[in-house]
Amino acid sequence: MPTVQVPAQLTVEHLLAAVKQLSPAELREFVQQLTAWQEQNGRQAEEEAALIKATKERLPAANERRLKRLIRKSERGTLTPKELDEYRVLAQQSEQLDVRRVEALVKLAQRWGKPVQVVMQEIGWESGNDEA
Secondary structure, three states: OOOOOOOOOOOHHHHHHHHHOOOHHHHHHHHHHHHHHHHHHHHHHHHHHHHHHHHOOOOOHHHHHHHHHHHHHHHHOOOOHHHHHHHHHHHHHHHHHHHHHHHHHHHHHHHHOOOHHHHHHHHOOOOOOOOO
């Protein structure tokens, strides 16, 4: 394999000049490796986009409003048995969403090698609104 001379500060032009020095076999190998690298990075970007989307999932607005109303009624001790069942279902759905959101957040932090707090800022994390 030939040695290619490149300056310390690489530009696209420098890289192209180095690639032009490759033999046809080396060029084919370079193109194969570059293509594989692009595909891998594309998949990683798609996976990260899906994780970011997962961190932003919420209950539908109507369900969130209903859950808040049921929370207030629960705190006053005025839930009917039917409302109690509905409250439990909505609360469980909300908790499951929160678990998935946090799991996605942790995966992003691990992938990016950054603290969770930093990732939260970078993606515009909004915590669940537990207030009644």
